[in-house]
Amino acid sequence: MKRLAILALASVLIAGCSSSAGGSGRSTTELTVFAASSLVAAFTQLGADFQDVHPDVKVVFNFGSSTDLANQISSEGTADVFASASGSAMDVVAKEPGVRDRADFATNHLVIITPSDNPAHVVSLDSLTSPMAIVIGAEGVPVGDYTRQMLDAQGIEHAVLTNVVSNEPDDASIVAKVQSGEVDAGIVYTSDIPITAGDLHAVEIPARFNITATYPIAVVTGSEHPSEAHAFLKFVLGDHGQVVLDSHGFGPPPG
Amino acid sequence: MRRRLPLPIVVLAALGAVLVVLPVVALAVRAPWGRFLETLTGPGARTALRLSLEVSVTATVLSVVFGVPLAWVLARARFRGRSILRAMVVLPVVLPPVVAGVGLLAALGRRGLFGGWLDRTLGIQLTFTTAGAIVAATFVSMPLVILAAEAGFRATDVRYEQAAAVLGARPGYAWRRVVLPMVAPQLAAGAALAWARALGEFGATITFAGNLQGRTQTIPLAVFQRLQTDPEGAIALSMVLVIVSIAVLVALRHRITGGAA
Numbered sequence: 001m002k003r004l005a006i007l008a009l010a011s012v013l014i015a016g017c018s019s020s021a022g023g024s025g026r027s028t029t030e031l032t033v034f035a036a037s038s039l040v041a042a043f044t045q046l047g048a049d050f051q052d053v054h055p056d057v058k059v060v061f062n063f064g065s066s067t068d069l070a071n072q073i074s075s076e077g078t079a080d081v082f083a084s085a086s087g088s089a090m091d092v093v094a095k096e097p098g099v100r101d102r103a104d105f106a107t108n109h110l111v112i113i114t115p116s117d118n119p120a121h122v123v124s125l126d127s128l129t130s131p132m133a134i135v136i137g138a139e140g141v142p143v144g145d146y147t148r149q150m151l152d153a154q155g156i157e158h159a160v161l162t163n164v165v166s167n168e169p170d171d172a173s174i175v176a177k178v179q180s181g182e183v184d185a186g187i188v189y190t191s192d193i194p195i196t197a198g199d200l201h202a203v204e205i206p207a208r209f210n211i212t213a214t215y216p217i218a219v220v221t222g223s224e225h226p227s228e229a230h231a232f233l234k235f236v237l238g239d240h241g242q243v244v245l246d247s248h249g250f251g252p253p254p255g
Numbered sequence: 256m257r258r259r260l261p262l263p264i265v266v267l268a269a270l271g272a273v274l275v276v277l278p279v280v281a282l283a284v285r286a287p288w289g290r291f292l293e294t295l296t297g298p299g300a301r302t303a304l305r306l307s308l309e310v311s312v313t314a315t316v317l318s319v320v321f322g323v324p325l326a327w328v329l330a331r332a333r334f335r336g337r338s339i340l341r342a343m344v345v346l347p348v349v350l351p352p353v354v355a356g357v358g359l360l361a362a363l364g365r366r367g368l369f370g371g372w373l374d375r376t377l378g379i380q381l382t383f384t385t386a387g388a389i390v391a392a393t394f395v396s397m398p399l400v401i402l403a404a405e406a407g408f409r410a411t412d413v414r415y416e417q418a419a420a421v422l423g424a425r426p427g428y429a430w431r432r433v434v435l436p437m438v439a440p441q442l443a444a445g446a447a448l449a450w451a452r453a454l455g456e457f458g459a460t461i462t463f464a465g466n467l468q469g470r471t472q473t474i475p476l477a478v479f480q481r482l483q484t485d486p487e488g489a490i491a492l493s494m495v496l497v498i499v500s501i502a503v504l505v506a507l508r509h510r511i512t513g514g515a516a
Binding site for chain 2: 065067071133135138139141164166167168173177180183
């Protein structure tokens with residue numbers, strides 16, 4: 001059903017593109033958005049919705065680990081907008097080449113995922129200290145750093161890390177390894193769940209143990225399309241953007 | 256007498272050389288040489304280097320042990336589906352490594368086609384183990400041995416093998432004294448390339464065997480991980496890989512070019 005909807009939307013978009021190109025001959029602006037890989041589903045939808053409102057803009061995404069993206073922007077500076085899963089990755093871009101209109105647009109929390117049959121009977125964070133195979137994010141990848149921070153605060157970091165069989169490059173590969181049943185548990189963002197709920201079982205982590213990941217977004221200094229970039233920012237921070245983010249498991253920005 | 260080289264050929268050759276050499280030179284320029292020794296001798300790097308050598312050498316040996324007989328079958332035997340088999344065994348060369356990793360998971364993972372049986376009956380688990388990293392490296396590098404050895408077998412006259420058999424040589428003896436020596440140069444070249452490919456393997460390894468220091472984190476994975484926190488250190492570490500690779504490829508240059516150089 002979802003696939004059909006996407007297909008329908010895609011064909012409408014394609015039809016829209018060709019008619020506008022044929023009709024007025026108006027040139028379209030390509031807006032390059034670098035976004036954390038946890039935003040793939042939410043931002044793909046937001047990008048399509050944004051193009052409906054701004055038919056003269058084509059949003060092009062580059063999804064990846066926030067740290068990788070920040071390093072790419074610092075050295076190449078090819079992005080118009082950067083949406084990061086961590087403040088520290090945004091700080092890298094803020095230093096070089098610089099950002100404008102920086103604002104927090106969403107929050108995320110951690111959650112334990114297991115294969116749908118939960119073979120290791122995980123019921124809480126403490127379960128993760130019993131012998132089992134666990135995958136988490138690598139150090140330096142935001143989801144990996146948050147996970148270690150949370151485990152450390154519970155005093156179980158060492159015990160859990162003993163069970164870790166792989167430090168993954170991003171949340172998507174953690175989800176994939178748990179989905180395939182190769183491991184007993186993984187720790188990802190709540191936003192990683194709704195897309196794939198079918199073959200995953202989620203074990204929630206109570207708020208008092210959990211950490212809050214805050215997502216900042218900003219226009220990258222040197223963007224060739226600053227007004228379109230700003231419009232996209234406002235769209236993400238606006239009512240519709242927040243509804244879409246909520247539907248993908250993100251929380252509202254702090255404050 | 257020196258022959259004049261045609262200019263267009265020289266220009267194209269120079270551009271080709273620049274494209275291949277420039278990134279490595281740029282790496283060398285960017286590398287923090289002051290920190291080089293410290294990076295090389297740091298515990299993480301030493302573990303990764305040792306593991307990389309262990310995995311790549313084992314993978315090369317396995318590639319030769321299984322790849323050469325397979326190449327001989329492809330070159331000498333006539334059977335239905337031979338061309339399909341040849342295409343299949345060479346496929347890993349063009350397959351994106353991540354896809355190779357997903358395929359390995361589907362076949363040999365805990366819930367894979369064959370991996371479930373391996374786990375239940377033999378207690379062998381390949382995912383997230385050094386053995387798994389070796390399997391991944393072998394999968395991507397064996398085709399290079401097969402391609403080289405098969406070309407070697409095809410270039411040598413089958414009648415030498417027949418003569419050895421007619422003169423009463425047993426198969427084992429004939430292989431050692433006649434078959435293998437004839438393809439030795441091609442085989443050495445193929446093995447060197449397979450080793451280099453195994454040493455640089457990333458995608459299939461991280462997908463199938465994961466990324467854990469001391470167990471599956473080879474140099475390419477360590478470089479990737481360090482890129483997240485310490486880009487300069489990552490460059491220093493990649494220079495280690497570059498230097499080791501160049502050393503081996505230069506040492507084997509006569510073999511790789513078939514003895515012409």
